[in-house]
Amino acid sequence: MRVTTGRTDRVADYTARFAAFLETEVAPREADLAVQDVGTAFNPRLDTAGRMHPAVWEARREVQRRSAAAGLYTPHVAAEVGGGGFTRAEMQHVEEFVYRHAGLGLGIAALAWTEGPNPAIEHCSPAARERWLDPLMTGEITAAFANTEIAVGTDVLAMETRARPDGDDWILDGTKAWITNAHFADVVQVVAVTEPGAGTRSLSMFLVDATSPGFARGRDIPTMLNDGLTGELHLEGVRVPAQDVVGEIGDGFALAMAWINWRRLCRGGMCAGWGTWLLERALDRARSRTSGGAPIAELQSVQHMLADMDADLYAARAASLQAQAELDDLPGGAFGMPLHPEAPRLTSLVKVINDEAFFRVTDRAVQVHGGTGLRLGSPEEKLFRIARNLKIPAGTVEIQRNAIARGLLRGSRR
Ligand SMILES: Cc1cc2nc3c(=O)[nH]c(=O)nc-3n(C[C@H](O)[C@H](O)[C@H](O)COP(=O)(O)OP(=O)(O)OC[C@H]3O[C@@H](n4cnc5c(N)ncnc54)[C@H](O)[C@@H]3O)c2cc1C
Incomplete structure (x- = not known):
């Protein structure tokens, strides 16, 4: 039967190691959180600005770093850039195991989610790989994906964030909204218009350093998830070097x-x-x-x-x-x-x-x-x-x- 595809030996190995990781690495951190009165991984207390409590965020980050060190964080990423190279059918089994056994706990963070490496950033330049992708793979930094704007969600080609060339660099202006991990991301995969009117070739993706001049984190956008992770990002004249364009201009x-x-x-x-x-x-x-x-x-x-x-x-x-x-x-x-x-x-x-x-x-x-x-x-x-x-x-x-x-x-x- 086709539906058994993906239940490979390396999936069995991954799930056995993940189960042990939940016990040895995640459980003690959940116990630490429980005595701190800061909420839990999925029902965190929020700080005064509406963001996930820093202690919960840091507990997630520690789980990510340890998961990466144990070879559990990035099974979905291509083997050529250091990931597990698992197929989607294998990942279905991995993801089912992780969500079944981690439930709503900290263990969910052990498998890279929207703040981790992803199939888009794999197209980055060798220099960006060293600067951004490698530390994302080891869980040392986190990312966000910034496509949506206040006035534009589904209708993505109508976005207003613009990138214009300046020598070898690009200058970005615009506001992104509804961005998961807006409050904490170290690098943001920003999608912006580079050639207005060029349809599906009108957009490009840039890796934006969250410490760049002109980059600012905006307000939290509280949602029914109540997790303190969704927010706005503002870009005003943010300079991005050519090496931080993902793929080619027009690939956005x-x-x-x-x-x-x-x-x-x-x-x-x-x-x-x-x-x-x-x-x-x-x-x-x-x-x-x-x-x-x-x-x-x-x-x-x-x-x-x-x-x-x-x-x-x-x-x-x-x-x-x-x-x-x-x-x-x-x-x-x-x-x-x-x-x-x-x-x-x-x-x-x-x-x-x-x-x-x-x-x-x-x-x-x-x-x-x-x-x-x-x-x-x-x-x-x-x-x-x-x-x-x-x-x-x-x-x-x-x-x-x-x-x-x-x-x-x-x-x-x-
Ligand atoms: C918790 C949360 C996290 C998010 N995280 C991110 C993130 O990390 N990065 C990011 O870039 N975005 C993120 N988003 C944004 C999300 O992707 C958009 O909200 C979503 O794509 C819908 O866009 P919209 O909200 O503008 O709805 P709209 O586009 O305004 O849609 C409103 C309604 O109209 C319908 N509609 C609109 N256009 C069409 C059409 N052409 N055909 C048929 N029906 C249509 C929709 O189906 C919907 O029912 C997040 C949103 C939430 C709520």
Whole structure:
């Protein structure tokens, strides 16, 4: 069966080492946080400016550095730049394991997320590799991806941030908004217009040093995630050397899509892992909670919710594995530049199927728990908010449908 693709020996090795890392490296740091009254990794207290409490941030950073040293931080990155070189099908299993077993704890930070190395930055110059990518790989610094603006999200080609040449350098002006890790990133992958009117060749990607003159971190943008990580960035005459252009001038749209498609595909393992955790918690709750003198697990109404959770998880996991394996088989894989014409439909299928299945799964998980499922800070309540969020960033579910329909209408293989 195709859906078993990706369960390789190196995935088994990775997951065994990750399980040990959770015990030896993550658990002590979670215990340290617990006595500090600063909240937890996913329900951190926020500072007066609305940002994640510095102690929680630093605990995440320590986990990242230790994970990198243990060879666990970057399995998804190409082997040529020092990563694990795992396929997307392998990563689906890795991500499912990580989210299933780390739950909402600090262990999530051990696998590079939006603040880590990604398929776009792999296209940087040799000089930028030394300056930015190598320290990102070791967890010494963190990154952010800055595409969205206050007036422009989906309609990315309408962005207003501009980059103009000045000798060998580029000068950037504009404001980015809704940026994850805006408050802490050391380097920002900024997408800006370099050739107005040139369509998908109008944009370029720059690696911007967050200590550059003219670069300023803006306000926090509080969201229902309440994690103190999302904010604005201001660029006023920020000078970027030519070596910090990613790829070629005009590659920005393709590079942005490589980053975004990476996040879309990570939904497969993330939703399977968290969803399985929620299903197990719902089963436990149904067995132990009684109504009318018997466990609620004996009620057909509750059994049907559990069955529906299982059906959604099974279908989303199977579809994701199939799509990720198909993407691996395409010339250039999931993030090729140029991207294979079959890739957008498959990637968007993974995102929309998982976003919507996981939303139903979290809704039912809350329902099985009754009032307890609504308790602020409970895994059910937090994951329900995360699930609602997932349908918007990295391209809304409507935009995924656009890409799927475009693929179908241009005659995609089915
Ligand atoms: C928590 C969070 C973290 C984020 N992190 C980042 C980040 O790190 N970096 C970054 O660059 N951005 C980030 N974003 C921004 C995110 O990618 C955008 O919010 C998202 O792409 C949607 O854009 P928008 O909010 O402008 O919605 P809009 O584009 O205004 O969309 C509004 C509605 O109109 C629909 N719509 C718009 N255009 C179309 C169309 N052409 N066809 C069909 N329907 C359409 C949408 O589907 C949606 O329902 C983040 C957002 C959030 C909430």
